Amino acid sequence: MTRPVIGITAYREAARWGAWDVDAVLVPDAYVRAVEAAGALTVLIPPGSSDAVEVLALLDGLVLAGGADVDPERYGASVEEHTAGLRPDRDDSELALAQVAADSSLPTLGICRGMQVMVVAAGGRLHQHVPDLVGHEGHRPAPGTYGEHGVDLTPGSRAHDILGDHVLVSSSHHQGVEDAGRLTISGHADDGTVETVEDPTKPFSVGVLWHPEVRDDVRLFEALVEAAARPS
Numbered sequence: 742m743t744r745p746v747i748g749i750t751a752y753r754e755a756a757r758w759g760a761w762d763v764d765a766v767l768v769p770d771a772y773v774r775a776v777e778a779a780g781a782l783t784v785l786i787p788p789g790s791s792d793a794v795e796v797l798a799l800l801d802g803l804v805l806a807g808g809a810d811v812d813p814e815r816y817g818a819s820v821e822e823h824t825a826g827l828r829p830d831r832d833d834s835e836l837a838l839a840q841v842a843a844d845s846s847l848p849t850l851g852i853c854r855g856m857q858v859m860v861v862a863a864g865g866r867l868h869q870h871v872p873d874l875v876g877h878e879g880h881r882p883a884p885g886t887y888g889e890h891g892v893d894l895t896p897g898s899r900a901h902d903i904l905g906d907h908v909l910v911s912s913s914h915h916q917g918v919e920d921a922g923r924l925t926i927s928g929h930a931d932d933g934t935v936e937t938v939e940d941p942t943k944p945f946s947v948g949v950l951w952h953p954e955v956r957d958d959v960r961l962f963e964a965l966v967e968a969a970a971r972p973s
Contacts, residue, residue: 745801779962802969805855856948865922898927910951
């Protein structure tokens with residue numbers, strides 16, 4: 742039986758290994774390991790991929806990976822103090838991928854930035870600095886670190902079907918969801934912030950603001966791969 746092929750959106754970053762110091766297209770290995778552990782093959786989608794329809798036609802499912810802040814101009818806002826590291830090439834290609842994936846019902850899992858991309862593609866808006874709302878840094882104690890907190894899932898949602906009533910997660914974000922647009926909110930952190938969105942009209946379209954790939958729990962990836970393996 743042929744395994745489904747899952748595309749993972751990648752970063753373009755300066756990287757060093759051995760004698761080399763060059764720009765590279767890369768993604769943290771935890772994403773690849775999680776998708777492969779769930780039973781699928783993986784391919785990386787470079788930033789700036791020009792034809793979302795052509796790219797997604799090659800795939801059975803999509804992971805929109807984490808990374809830098811989405812440019813607030815993409816949802817009609819001005820850049821605030823804590824918003825930084827904008828990547829217009831990723832915004833261009835990933836917003837197009839998210840929109841085409843939604844239009845074609847391609848099974849999609851958005852993670853952290855990827856969940857925010859799904860929200861913006863669905864006409865939603867982001868909070869640019871969650872600590873200003875909740876009064877703590879628990880969702881990202883410091884850049885490059887993970888905070889640990891609980892998430893309550895809404896009964897009847899796809900996220901609840903996969904994860905149950907409550908799940909302990911690792912997160913590393915400072916932005917959040919102000920308005921989910923056409924998506925449905927299906928989970929909140931212990932402090933009330935939105936942590937999960939989904940489109941219940943699609944076979945699998947779920948976004949989570951935490952990083953499931955860094956924990957020993959591949960249930961979300963297994964659900965994605967299961968949906969990707971179904972005949973269209």
